[in-house]
Each structure stands twice: as C-alpha cells, then as structure tokens.
Amino acid sequence: MSKPKRAAQRWVCQACGAVSSGWFGKCPSCEAWNSIEQELPPPNPGERPAGSSVVVASTDAQTQVDSQPRRPCGLAEVDRVLGGGLVPGSVVLLGGPPGIGKSTLLLQASVGLARRTGIVLYASGEESIAQVGSRCARLAASHKNLLLMAEQRIEEVLAQATDRIRGAAGQPPLGAVIVDSVQTVYSTAQDGLPGNITQIRAVTSQLVAFAKHHGVPVVVVGHVTKDGQLAGPRLLEHLVDAVLSFEGDEERATRLLRATKNRFGSTQELGVFEMRGDGLREIANPSEAFLTHREAPAIGSCVTATLEGSRPLLLEVQALLAASFGNPRRTCVGVDPIRLAMLMAVLDRHAGLFVLDQDVFVNVVGGMRLSEPASDLAVLLAIASSHRRQPLAPGTIAFGEIGLTGELRPVPRSETRVQEAARLGLKRVILPAAPKQAARALKDSLDSLHLGASVELRFARSVAEAIELGFA
Ligand code: TYD
Numbered sequence: 444m445s446k447p448k449r450a451a452q453r454w455v456c457q458a459c460g461a462v463s464s465g466w467f468g469k470c471p472s473c474e475a476w477n478s479i480e481q482e483l484p485p486p487n488p489g490e491r492p493a494g495s496s497v498v499v500a501s502t503d504a505q506t507q508v509d510s511q512p513r514r515p516c517g518l519a520e521v522d523r524v525l526g527g528g529l530v531p532g533s534v535v536l537l538g539g540p541p542g543i544g545k546s547t548l549l550l551q552a553s554v555g556l557a558r559r560t561g562i563v564l565y566a567s568g569e570e571s572i573a574q575v576g577s578r579c580a581r582l583a584a585s586h587k588n589l590l591l592m593a594e595q596r597i598e599e600v601l602a603q604a605t606d607r608i609r610g611a612a613g614q615p616p617l618g619a620v621i622v623d624s625v626q627t628v629y630s631t632a633q634d635g636l637p638g639n640i641t642q643i644r645a646v647t648s649q650l651v652a653f654a655k656h657h658g659v660p661v662v663v664v665g666h667v668t669k670d671g672q673l674a675g676p677r678l679l680e681h682l683v684d685a686v687l688s689f690e691g692d693e694e695r696a697t698r699l700l701r702a703t704k705n706r707f708g709s710t711q712e713l714g715v716f717e718m719r720g721d722g723l724r725e726i727a728n729p730s731e732a733f734l735t736h737r738e739a740p741a742i743g744s745c746v747t748a749t750l751e752g753s754r755p756l757l758l759e760v761q762a763l764l765a766a767s768f769g770n771p772r773r774t775c776v777g778v779d780p781i782r783l784a785m786l787m788a789v790l791d792r793h794a795g796l797f798v799l800d801q802d803v804f805v806n807v808v809g810g811m812r813l814s815e816p817a818s819d820l821a822v823l824l825a826i827a828s829s830h831r832r833q834p835l836a837p838g839t840i841a842f843g844e845i846g847l848t849g850e851l852r853p854v855p856r857s858e859t860r861v862q863e864a865a866r867l868g869l870k871r872v873i874l875p876a877a878p879k880q881a882a883r884a885l886k887d888s889l890d891s892l893h894l895g896a897s898v899e900l901r902f903a904r905s906v907a908e909a910i911e912l913g914f915a
Pocket residue numbers: 539540541542543544545546547548578581582718719720721722723
C-alpha cells in the first residue's frame with residue numbers, strides 16, 4: 444500500500460506569521476531567533492463544485508442586510524461602539540491587556556443578549572464553570588438562556604453551538620457565541636500549543652466559517668500586552684469583521700471601549716465604563732465624570748470640549764510651569780509633545796508670554812487623550828493661566844485650533860461642543876471667530892434649547908485675543 448500523500452508542509456514564523464519554504468534559525472522576515480515551526484496546511488473545508496457561489500445585484504444586497512437585524516446587547520455604550528449591536532454572521536474581536544475587564548464586560552453583555560435574542564453560548568478556555576458561575580452571581584448576570592461552558596477544544600465549542608442553532612429541547616435558537624479567549628482554545632486538527640500563531644489562525648478561521656455559514660455573531664477575546672505587541676491579535680485583526688479595544692489603566696477605574704476596525708459602523712465612537720465591585724457600570728455622561736467640581740476656578744486649568752465620535756466630551760487640561768535648572772523639560776500626559784512644543788512657541792511669539800525657559804507639565808484629567816487640534820486653545824490657555832498665576836474667568840471653556848501665525852481656526856461641529864458646555868452649566872465659551880451667519884446659527888441653536896441666555900459666546904480671532912477674553 445502506498446503511503447497517503449502528505450500535503451505540502453510549511454514553516455511559519457511564530458512571531459510574525461511569515462511563511463518560508465524551509466527551516467531557518469532566524470526568521471528572514473522579522474529576524475526573530477528560533478521562531479520558525481513546521482506546520483501542516485489546514486484541513487480542506489470541503490470542496491464545492493465550481494459555479495455554486497451566489498451572485499447578487501448590489502441593489503438587492505441591502506434586503507439581505509435588512510432581513511438580519513442587528514442584535515443589541517442592551518449595554519448602550521457597547522451597542523453604540525458596535526454601530527447598533529452585533530451583526531449576525533460577524534466576528535468581533537475584543538482586545539485588551541490581561542485583567543482590564545474583558546471577561547466582565549462580555550458576561551454583562553452576554554446576559555443582555557441572552558434576554559433579547561435567545562441562547563448565548565459562553566465558552567471559557569481560561570476559567571472553570573464554577574469560576575465563571577461565581578462571577579455571574581457577583582455581577583447578577585445570569586439567565587437561563589446564558590449557557591456556560593469550560594472548554595479548550597474549538598471543535599467541541601462549535602459542535603455544541605451547532606446543536607443549538609435552531610433551538611433544542613424547548614430552547615430558543617442560538618443568538619451568539621462568545622469565546623474567551625482565542626489564546627486559550629485550540630484546534631485538534633492542528634499541532635502546536637494553544638496561543639501560537641498556527642493555532643490562533645486555525646481557531647479564528649473556524650469561528651469565521653461558523654459565523655458566516657450559520658449567520659450567528661461570534662465574539663472572541665484576545666489578550667494583548669501593554670504595548671499591543673503580541674503577534675496573535677495583530678494577525679487576527681485581518682480575519683475578523685470588527686476589533687474593539689478595551690483600555691484603561693490600573694490606577695483608575697475608568698475603562699474605555701473603542702472600535703479600531705469596524706466593517707459595519709464607525710470607528711470614532713467611544714464607550715465609557717467604570718469598574719466597580721459589582722462589575723462595570725456604564726457612564727452615560729462622561730463629561731460630568733471627568734470634570735473636577737471646584738468651588739473656585741484653579742490656576743493652570745482650562746476645560747475644553749472635544750469630540751469622541753458622535754459625542755462631545757468635556758475634559759480638563761492642567762498645566763504647571765516651574766523654574767528650570769538646565770535644559771527646560773516638557774512633560775505631557777494625554778497631549779502630543781510636538782503639538783505642545785508648537786503651542787509654546789506660538790505663546791512666545793504671538794502672545795508675548797515668555798515661557799520657553801521654564802519646565803512645563805501638562806496633564807489631561809481622567810487619563811484621557813486629546814488628539815484633536817481643536818483642543819489647542821485649552822492647552823494654551825492652561826499654560827497662560829499658570830504663567831500669569833491667575834485662573835481663567837469662572838465657568839470658562841475654550842476650543843479652537845491654533846495656527847503658526849497665532850490665528851485661531853474654526854473647528855468642526857462647534858454647536859455640539861457649545862451645547863454640551865451649556866448643558867453642564869459652563870457660562871463662557873471662547874471659540875474661533877466665525878462668519879456672521881455661522882455665529883448667528885450657533886446662537887440660534889442655543890436658543891432653540893433655551894440655553895441662549897445662560898451662555899456667553901466669546902469669539903476670538905487670534906491667540907492674543909483669546910487670552911484677553913479668557914482672563915477678562
Ligand atoms: P476580568 O474581566 O477578569 O479581566 P480580563 O478578562 O480582561 O482579564 O477582570 C479582572 C479585574 O477586574 C480583576 O482584577 C478584578 C476586577 N473586577 C472588579 O473590580 N469588579 C468586578 O465586579 C469584577 C468581576 C472584576
């Protein structure tokens with residue numbers, strides 16, 4: 444009897460995923476040592492006869508989408524980041540460093556999904572049923588449709604899921620599958636330990652095939668290291684439909700959910716949570732949570748309105764100038780250091796504030812990042828306030844992009860920003876001067892919300908004007 448023909452073998456770098464034709468001590472692609480392992484090609488998923496693919500006119504394709512409504516989980520922050528809920532047949536990767544709260548978030552979302560859409564199968568490769576169960580009890584997140592499973596073999600997870608597609612033994616049909624985490628499950632058809640690139644790729648392609656074939660959404664957890672350096676999830680990003688990242692730091696309870704890739708929605712939305720003893724709590728009004736409530740205005744502080752997707756967010760920027768010994772240092776948290784250097788130069792040249800010889804510290808309160816140029820003016824005013832040792836007028840908020848000639852440039856969606864400031868009781872808004880019509884429209888939009896009388900709009904054309912208005 445002849446030996447069965449072995450399909451072509453491949454050698455794959457476990458660090459970068461590069462495929463080579465033979466073994467190397469050092470990967471030719473990423474130069475990692477001892478990272479190349481032999482790998483069998485994935486099993487053939489079953490040949491389909493040529494011509495069996497479905498071809499649809501683009502005008503008719505929409506009806507296919509409409510016939511499969513999104514499945515919201517009921518946590519408004521998660522649903523918004525997803526673009527309105529899970530899309531049937533999609534695979535979502537939830538990434539984040541270990542211990543940030545991914546499992547907690549998914550359990551809370553799963554129970555909401557189970558209530559709304561039917562069976563949710565939560566497969567954990569990390570924790571026993573007892574561990575997940577006790578967490579469910581602590582979070583008050585249990586429901587008869589939320590099924591728990593402690594399993595590391597992906598084939599077994601998918602077999603259990605397939606059995607429940609149409610609903611078995613009086614149960615509703617399958618609404619979603621959760622796999623926690625992709626690093627701890629493995630395919631029995633592949634060699635290698637769970638978590639290596641071959642396994643991660645095999646597991647993910649099985650999940651993608653399952654989701655697409657049965658029209659069931661799948662959410663899979665992926666761990667990333669603090670600097671996002673693990674090869675697995677990077678490679679995973681190409682295979683899945685959406686990548687959500689769950690961020691935050693250990694010292695703070697605030698957690699942020701963002702989409703870094705989303706085939707079905709915007710990647711601009713931000714979800715904000717607080718980690719508490721009884722799980723994650725949604726923060727529907729992040730502006731309130733991030734603002735410091737003070738009796739009197741503080742020196743070196745300025746509030747700005749930034750946009751996170753569709754939502755405005757008020758954040759406080761703080762600055763401190765200190766006498767420098769030797770080379771002046773610029774230390775900033777949450778602000779781009781290059782942008783800060785530019786603002787310091789503009790202050791020096793166009794506002795006559797000599798700050799270049801001092802140490803500067805800038806911090807955005809709440810561990811947030813200001814990435815929009817619209818926050819330039821607030822950073823500048825906070826520095827000016829520290830320099831003058833004088834607080835800004837009480838209830839001031841400022842936004843505007845600053846140019847190198849010291850001019851203040853208009854920013855998108857001023858109304859949204861001004862309305863959020865008014866809603867939170869801030870009284871003075873310093874913003875870039877706008878043409879008469881635009882300024883009128885802005886006032887009208889405030890009037891329509893009955894906020895026109897409580898907010899004073901102070902338009903400035905230049906940095907010097909903004910500083911004058913800020914301290915008047
Ligand atoms: P977990 O969801 O296990 O993180 P991940 O799955 O991302 O590794 O959450 C881990 C941390 O969250 C843990 O250190 C304790 C904290 N936590 C709370 O503060 N409150 C809670 O109700 C829960 C469940 C966890």
